[in-house]
Amino acid sequence: MATPSNAEFSDIVISPDVATDSNAKRYEVNLDGISVIVSAPADAFDREVTLKARRLSKDEIDNNINPEDGDDYIGNTASSNMIETVAAFDESIEETKEVIEEIGESVADSEQISENINYLDDAVIGNDESESETYPEDSISLDIHFEDENQLEIEPLTTVYVNIKIDNDMLPPGAKPEDTEVYHIKDDNSVTKIEDIALTEDKEDNSITTNFSTDGFSTFTLIWGGKFKVNIKYVDTNGNEIASDLNQLSIYRDHNGYFNNSNDKITPKQLDTGIPGMKYKYARVRMSNGTVVDNVIQIERETSLIKGMRYTVDGTNWVVFGPNEMQFLELVYEPENATNTRRGKVRISKSKTVEDPDKDGIYDLTLEINNLTGSTTDKANLDVLFLVDTSSSMNRRIRVGDDPKMNVVHNSLRRFLNQNYLDSNMYNVNYALVGIDADPTVYQNWTANKSSIISNYPWAASGQSRINYEKGFVKANELFRNGRSDALKMLIFLTDGDPTYYTNHNTGHNEGFLIDRYSPMAMLHxxxxLYAIDLDYFFSIGLGDTNDYKHLKALTNSNDNDSPIKGYRGITLPANGVEVGSSPYSADSLENLMDQYRYIISVMNSITVSNVSIExxxxxxxxxxxxxSGQLYPLEIEVIGGTGLVTGQHISSNTYRLISTLKNPQSDxxxxxxxxxxxxxxxFPPNYVLEKGYKYRIKAKIKTTPLAEATYASTGQFQKHSNGSNVVGDSGTGSKSSNQKGFYSNDTAKVSYSYKGNDVIDYFKKPVIQPYIKPVPTGVAFDISYALIFIIMSILSIGIFGFNRRKRC
Structure with a gap:
């Protein structure tokens, strides 16, 4: 980049290959503590122009407030030394905050506002900033542009050179001049970081100057990177702090907790350092105003860096905050044996029970697992939601001479449901149907009635040509959360096009390009x-011409070079534990679509859970x-096939040999x-794959220890928690354990396995057992009563005998 220059001003240099003293023009505007200087070649403008500049206030940035009449620009023309004050804005800055937060190639729905410009002749430069105005502490945003004599905004015809000179006392406390970054927010709603800038610091007048080139004007924002710090704490679910070594985290070890780059991000899940006896549950932010927000999945530098930071709980709704507004990022942990959430641990169904069938204090302890695919003897609950594109293009034929895509989908769902593709002998299925174009429509909420899906299916697509994937997935998430908590969750998405709309979360309105075409921002949303939905299965099916949905793959491969979400650390698609098969599938006819359904069913039947162990x-x-005989009862292994068939036999007291199947050879x-x-x-053998519908059990006979028996005998009480409350068995752990007082039978019980390259550990519930109290035989009470009767009768007999004897005398 050439450096601007002028012999008259030591802080401006113009290199000869760009402009000279004779052919260069200099424009300058002075604000309070800020100078904006533009050096332009003679051919940069084809008319007389005036440089306009104004600093944006915090209210204007935060609340999208339009400047009223009387808000001032400061202006200067190149042909005159007179400095003029402009009495009103030439254009609205209504969209500034949306642009700052979204950073997309979007076009706002609202219209631009144009006002007449009135000049105040012979005005004197003063402080144009109203006393009531406040400005962001951590950034400086300037609206800069040129106007001609008719107050029309004019862009330069060639590259020009900009100097922004700022008094050092305007920098945020602790900010370093060398950390200055400059961003250009353009009129097309895109934001670009200006990489090639030159920085100079003038010790004499206590100022810094940024020099850069540009070929267009609008809003320029200056920020300082070293200011934004995140304070991290590890806590339990009650908020008690857990001792931890923050130096294990690179952001603390290398940067003392500061965000140093504009693309810095924190995915809280990745901060899990592993705390003995505890497991990571979720993250929450504790704001300085007392607000606490749970389940935060990402914290990052705000895209435009006007306020500095932002966080999200679902990836689409972002909350922007300044560096002093968040008190702590808290990583919440719970005991290892607490019940896990479903995400990432959905391929193993597990149970643990204790029963005392003989009522002799010897409990049958049973741990059971299966691979959650259901069986004829134990059906799995399954919630299936069809999300169908209802935009106007779905009225077009799926291929030349064939039916419209809406009709093809309708006929395919009729066959899918009526022909029992999801085996009703294996699953208890509930269905739902949602349509999506610019907005979602629920055509059928959860029902087990298949005919309701068919009868409520829309016969024609809407007149809306746009589709908002985001709103469709948000509505699907809402329905799944209101579905059965113990059900497997499957989402089938059928569409013929890429996303064109996304939701502006400040207004709730749809945004996208003026023309109907793919929007990367819409795909990112x-x-x-989609990532926010806690799914077991997600299948996407493209309809018709593959060129119309060539970006659909980004929903199931976030590492694709064309994926907007690529680079968001810790956020991947498919999400951990979500099975997607070979999505996206493609169909250009009814028969072809039915084939895709069959592929989907085959994926459900071929889940590969391996490297299994139970402890x-x-x-x-x-x-x-x-x-x-005083010998320990042996452990027992039991394996029950999906239809109750014999699966193998014991070959020793502790080894069970399974017969070979299509999935597995003979295994021990x-x-x-x-x-x-x-x-x-x-x-299990390392390469053994859990069979569909099988139940695997290990059984042991257990009893209370002398310690438990002595504790109960001396106190008459069972085990207590550290806070003095009674220990009770987890629900579902047996008739004498579930929600009953007693002594925990185990410290920890877990199942470990591998699924899709991930090693997973999940924990069983905790049952309780009670000491055996030998009952007093019922015959004892009977014998005592008879003894009493005998004694009484004996006394009476003696009395009667004595009385008769005296009478005879």
Whole structure:
């Protein structure tokens, strides 16, 4: 970049290959503590122009307030030394904040406002900033442009050179001049960081100057990178701080908690350093005003950096805040044995129970797992939502000579439902139907009635040509959250086009290009909204010409070079634990669409969960029971096939041999009890894949230890928590355990497995057991009563005998 120059002014240099003293023009506007200087070649403008500049106030940025009559620009023409004050804005800055926050190639729905310009002759430069106006502490935003004599905005015909000189006392406390960054917010709503800037610091007049080139004007924002810090704490679910080493985090180890670059991001889940006995649950932000927001998934530098930072809980709604407005980012942890959320751990169904069938204090402990695909003896609940594109293009034929796409989808759903594609012998299925174009429509909420889906299907597409993926996924998420909590969740998305609309979360309105075409910002919003849904299965199907939906792949491959979400650390599609098969699938006929459904069903039937093991570490209050011979009861392995068929047999006391199947060769499951660690375990061969519909169980006979029995005998009470409350068994752990008082049977019990390259650990619920109290035989009470009767009768007999004897005497 050439550096502007002028011999008359030491802070401006124009290189000879760009302009000289004779052919260069200099424009200057002085604000309070800020000077804007533009040096332009002689051919940069084809008419007389005036440079206009004004600093944007905090209210204008935060609240989209339009300047009223009387708000001033400061202006200067190149042909005169007279400095004129402009009495009103030439254009609205209504969209400034939206542009700052969105950074998209979007076009706002609102119209631009144009006002007449009135000049005040012979005005004297003064402080044009109203005493009531306040400005952001962490940035300076300037609306800069040129106007001709008719007050029309004029852009330069060639590159010009800009100097923005700022008094050092206007910088935020702690900001370093070398950290200055400049962003250009253009009229087409795009934001560009100006990479090639020159910075000079003048110690004599205590100022800094930024020099850069541009070929267009609008809003320029200066920010200072070293100001934004995030304070991180590790806490339990009650808010108590947990000791941790923050130096394990690169942001603290390398940057002392500061965000130094405009693309810095924090994905809280990635800050999990591993705390013994605890597991990461979620993140929350605690704001300085007392507001607490749970389930934060991303914190990053605000895109335009006007306020500095922003966070989101769903990837689409962003909350912007300044560097002093967030007190802490808290990473919340819970005990390892607490119940997990479903995401990432959805491929194993597990249960743990204790029962005392003989009422002799010896409990049958059973740990069971299956791969959540359902079976004829134990159906899985499954919620399936069809999200159908209803934009106007769906009225077009799926291919030449064939039916319209809306009709093809209708006929395909009729076959899918009536021909029992989702086996009703394996699943209890509820269905829902949602249409999406510019806005979503719920045609059928959750129902087990298949005919309701068909009868409520829209017969024709809407007249709306745009589609907002984001709104469709948000509505789907709402329905899933209101569905069955224990159901597998499947979303099938059918569309014939890429997204063209996204939601402006400041206004709630749709935004996109003026012409109907693909919007990367719309896809980014859609990706975030999809990521927020806690799904087990997501399948996308493109209809018709593949060129119309060539970006659909971004919903199931966030690492694709064309994916807008690529680079958001910790946020990937598909999300962990979500099965997508070979999505996106493509169909250009009814029969082809039915084939895609069959592929989807085959994916459901081929889930590969492997490297499985179960461990249960008994507590100090539980032990393996002994039989009448004083020997420990052996562990038992039990495997039940999907239809109750025999699957194998014991070949030793602790080994169960499974017969071969299409998925697995002959395999041995091995049970073990480690007396030193009091750990029960069940090991599968490393490459063994859990069979569809199988139930795998390990059983042990356990009883309370002498410690538990002595505790109960001396106090008459069961185990207590540290806060003095009674220990009770988790729900669903057996008739004598579920919500009953007792002693925990285990410290931890977990199942480990691999799914889609991820190693997963999930934890079983905790049951309780009680000491055996030998009942007093009912015969004792009977014998005592008879003894009393005998004594009484004896006394009466003696009395009667004595009385008769005296009478005879």
């Amino acid at each position: 859609g990706q975030f909204a 249960d570490k008994l507590s100090q209050y539980a032990m393996i029971a002994k039989n009448s 499951l091995v049970a073990n009890y480690n007396d030193a660690t009091k750990t029960i375990s069940l090991r």
